[in-house]
Amino acid sequence: MKLLRRTNLYHSISIIIILIVSGISGYQLIRGIINKEFNEKLFADREQFLYEWHTYDNIQEVFYLNIGDRVEVEAIPAHWQLAPTLRDTVMWDDYEKKELPFRQLIFSDKLNGENYAITITKSLLPTEDMVRGMGEFVLLLTIGLILSLTFVNWQISRKLWKPFLDTLAKLSEFKIGRPSRIDFKKTNIREFDELNEIVDKMLEQSQREYTVLKEFTENASHEIQTPLAIIKTKLEILLQDPAMTKEQLEELGKINESVNRLSKLKTGLSLLTKLDNHQFQDEADIHLQKLLVTKIEDFDELLLLKGIELRVAYLADPIIRMNNELANILLNNLLSNAIKHNKPNGTLSVRLADHQLVIENTGNPLQHEPSVYFQRFKKDSTSSESSGLGLSLVKRICELYRIEVIYSEQQGVHRMELRLPK
Amino acid sequence: MNLLLIEDEPHLAESIVKYLNHEDFHCEWVDNLRLALEKIHLYSYDCLLVDINLPDGNGMKIVQQLKNTKSPSGIIIISARNSVDDKITGLDIGADDYITKPFELSELNARVRSVIRRRNFDGHKEIVFHKITILPDEHHVTVNGTPVSLTKKEYDLLVYFISNKNRVLTKSAIAEHLWGDDMDMADSFDFIYAHLKNLRKKILTAGGEDYIQTIYGVGYKFGLL
Numbered sequence: 001m002k003l004l005r006r007t008n009l010y011h012s013i014s015i016i017i018i019l020i021v022s023g024i025s026g027y028q029l030i031r032g033i034i035n036k037e038f039n040e041k042l043f044a045d046r047e048q049f050l051y052e053w054h055t056y057d058n059i060q061e062v063f064y065l066n067i068g069d070r071v072e073v074e075a076i077p078a079h080w081q082l083a084p085t086l087r088d089t090v091m092w093d094d095y096e097k098k099e100l101p102f103r104q105l106i107f108s109d110k111l112n113g114e115n116y117a118i119t120i121t122k123s124l125l126p127t128e129d130m131v132r133g134m135g136e137f138v139l140l141l142t143i144g145l146i147l148s149l150t151f152v153n154w155q156i157s158r159k160l161w162k163p164f165l166d167t168l169a170k171l172s173e174f175k176i177g178r179p180s181r182i183d184f185k186k187t188n189i190r191e192f193d194e195l196n197e198i199v200d201k202m203l204e205q206s207q208r209e210y211t212v213l214k215e216f217t218e219n220a221s222h223e224i225q226t227p228l229a230i231i232k233t234k235l236e237i238l239l240q241d242p243a244m245t246k247e248q249l250e251e252l253g254k255i256n257e258s259v260n261r262l263s264k265l266k267t268g269l270s271l272l273t274k275l276d277n278h279q280f281q282d283e284a285d286i287h288l289q290k291l292l293v294t295k296i297e298d299f300d301e302l303l304l305l306k307g308i309e310l311r312v313a314y315l316a317d318p319i320i321r322m323n324n325e326l327a328n329i330l331l332n333n334l335l336s337n338a339i340k341h342n343k344p345n346g347t348l349s350v351r352l353a354d355h356q357l358v359i360e361n362t363g364n365p366l367q368h369e370p371s372v373y374f375q376r377f378k379k380d381s382t383s384s385e386s387s388g389l390g391l392s393l394v395k396r397i398c399e400l401y402r403i404e405v406i407y408s409e410q411q412g413v414h415r416m417e418l419r420l421p422k
Numbered sequence: 423m424n425l426l427l428i429e430d431e432p433h434l435a436e437s438i439v440k441y442l443n444h445e446d447f448h449c450e451w452v453d454n455l456r457l458a459l460e461k462i463h464l465y466s467y468d469c470l471l472v473d474i475n476l477p478d479g480n481g482m483k484i485v486q487q488l489k490n491t492k493s494p495s496g497i498i499i500i501s502a503r504n505s506v507d508d509k510i511t512g513l514d515i516g517a518d519d520y521i522t523k524p525f526e527l528s529e530l531n532a533r534v535r536s537v538i539r540r541r542n543f544d545g546h547k548e549i550v551f552h553k554i555t556i557l558p559d560e561h562h563v564t565v566n567g568t569p570v571s572l573t574k575k576e577y578d579l580l581v582y583f584i585s586n587k588n589r590v591l592t593k594s595a596i597a598e599h600l601w602g603d604d605m606d607m608a609d610s611f612d613f614i615y616a617h618l619k620n621l622r623k624k625i626l627t628a629g630g631e632d633y634i635q636t637i638y639g640v641g642y643k644f645g646l647l
Contacts, residue, residue, distance in 0.1 A: 225502045226523070229434050229524035229525070230431065230437070232525070233524075236441065236526060237527070246638060249590070249637055249638070250639035253637075254639070256640070260594045264603075267603070298601075301613060302610070305612060
């Protein structure tokens with residue numbers, strides 16, 4: 001979730017909670033106040049009534065009470081003594097044509113020796129309306145507040161976090177192999193300036209270390225070449241010596257194998273270094289189908305020897321723009337892997353579609369997660385025949401041309417899928 | 423046949439000279455560009471082996487120089503860099519072949535012989551060994567006067583063997599010669615064996631002798647036993 005959305009969410013949730021709590025308590029408070037007022041009014045009416053009741057003879061004609069209020073006077077037995085009592089009731093209203101809430105104040109009083117029960121009835125409608133109005137107001141306020149706060153927050157956050165987002169965008173563009181520096185602008189926000197400064201320092205440091213390491217790899221792989229060539233040729237000269245015994249020749253054969261292995265390692269490493277240095281600039285349109293056909297032809301004999309059944313399906317002839325040498329290495333490594341790690345009398349299937357190349361082969365189940373094998377020098381067997389660089393080369397080449405590689409294995413069937421960029 | 427090796431690494435040069443100085447080859451060695459240019463000015467060579475990285479300049483200069491003087495010498499470039507660009511440039515300006523360090527001496531030897539054969543327009547181009555005669559242009563092989571039909575790999579193998587006759591050849595060198603760097607598998611060794619078996623049989627059937635000797639743990643040697 002985006003930071004802005006998250007802050008907005010938290011803000012909205014807290015606003016809703018605060019407004020609900022304050023709305024309910026405000027409602028209760030106002031309701032209580034209105035109720036109290038109302039009751040006081042009823043009692044004031046009673047005082048007014050009693051005054052008029054005792055002052056005027058013809059009481060029915062001179063009541064000053066508000067319209068809508070009703071006063072009932074009812075004779076009751078003399079010994080009944082009713083203390084002033086409030087009660088809420090619902091009655092039919094002729095004017096509104098429906099049942100409406102009313103509050104009544106009932107009390108007794110004596111007049112000219114007679115005992116009466118007096119009921120003052122007052123409509124609660126205006127109060128209810130007022131309370132409802134209050135509720136609606138609070139609700140509207142809530143919605144309005146949430147909307148406006150969200151908007152304001154969004155605007156503020158966007159402005160506030162802009163330097164941070166700028167930093168992020170610049171960082172995502174950054175590539176350690178490229179000799180470029182990020183130019184962070186001054187933000188006037190201390191935290192962000194600090195962040196930029198630290199990031200800048202870190203990048204500079206890692207770039208420096210990367211360069212040192214890169215140069216070392218480059219030099220090492222180059223400098224190894226000459227001694228290797230010397231060892232190799234000296235060995236060959238030694239092999240020609242007629243004085244060599246059978247045992248000595250055998251030892252020389254083993255040395256020769258190791259030297260060859262070292263030489264392959266060197267080739268692989270320097271290729272990886274060159275890839276890292278972006279030294280494969282020239283690109284051409286590669287017809288994958290054509291290349292596959294010739295590559296598979298190269299492996300014909302080997303397939304025959306291992307008794308591997310080959311199944312090919314060319315559903316399309318995608319063209320991909322990449323370096324010719326790298327395209328060759330890519331397909332070569334994939335195919336040779338699929339043959340090298342195949343079983344005798346196994347199968348190899350190659351399927352080329354519009355944006356996809358799938359190479360499947362039978363073999364032994366993997367001992368690790370498939371993705372592990374893309375790391376340098378990661379292999380299941382310790383055999384000298386593989387350098388452990390083949391798949392990492394595949395990975396690097398694919399990365400360079402935005403080809404997605406997916407390696408999976410199920411019950412001894414290895415599947416290498418290349419998703420070509422669209 | 424006179425060869426000139428231009429290589430600044432003395433140990434490597436020593437081995438190359440030692441391996442090539444055999445039978446009809448005479449190989450000279452210089453370790454810098456200036457001396458090399460002097461030499462090619464004074465003498466003519468059948469084939470030059472030129473290292474690209476020399477202490478006083480780029481070996482390509484020599485190739486250029488030879489081409490400018492329309493020299494008939496064959497040129498093989500030796501480079502420490504396995505770069506397709508270098509290879510293309512080298513071949514474009516007129517080199518006959520390109521070999522990357524580290525290489526097998528037997529491979530270099532085979533390439534030198536092949537270059538000289540191709541360059542040698544007036545002389546006979548056929549390769550003769552004991553009862554075997556090969557016409558390289560036609561890929562035609564006869565043993566004891568009988569034509570023998572060989573597969574491409576068997577033919578390559580035979581030419582390579584004869585180029586390096588009486589030399590011990592490692593299996594890896596043979597594999598690299600037949601399939602290039604790409605085939606980096608032990609499986610290819612079984613393959614060499616299969617091809618060898620067929621080749622031996624075909625030569626014997628045509629009335630030749632068994633020229634192939636197995637050197638246990640190392641490889642093979644081709645020659646009269």
